[in-house]
Amino acid sequence: MAGSVDYTLTNSDTAECGRFVRKQFLGRNLATIAVVKMKNELLEKNVRYLTASAKRQNIRSIRVAEKCGITLAREAEERLF
Numbered sequence: 001m002a003g004s005v006d007y008t009l010t011n012s013d014t015a016e017c018g019r020f021v022r023k024q025f026l027g028r029n030l031a032t033i034a035v036v037k038m039k040n041e042l043l044e045k046n047v048r049y050l051t052a053s054a055k056r057q058n059i060r061s062i063r064v065a066e067k068c069g070i071t072l073a074r075e076a077e078e079r080l081f
Contacts, residue, residue: 005034007042007050014049015042019064026060035068053079 003021021031052070054061056078
């Protein structure tokens with residue numbers, strides 16, 4: 001397994017995304033591809049908003065969120081949401 005992507009519905013039109021990629025698979029756009037696919041499937045289920053969080057120092061995770069259209073909404077306890 002290269003990694004995982006999943007979501008939790010936070011209300012009827014919003015889901016929170018969680019993802020990870022094993023170290024040996026980093027840099028291959030796998031997380032971006034998986035999140036975009038999941039985002040498209042969620043749109044078909046009428047989920048309109050996708051949120052995610054990442055530690056401030058986790059530049060790769062922040063970059064995946066940006067490439068998938070997830071924008072920074074707030075900061076709390078060294079995490080970006």
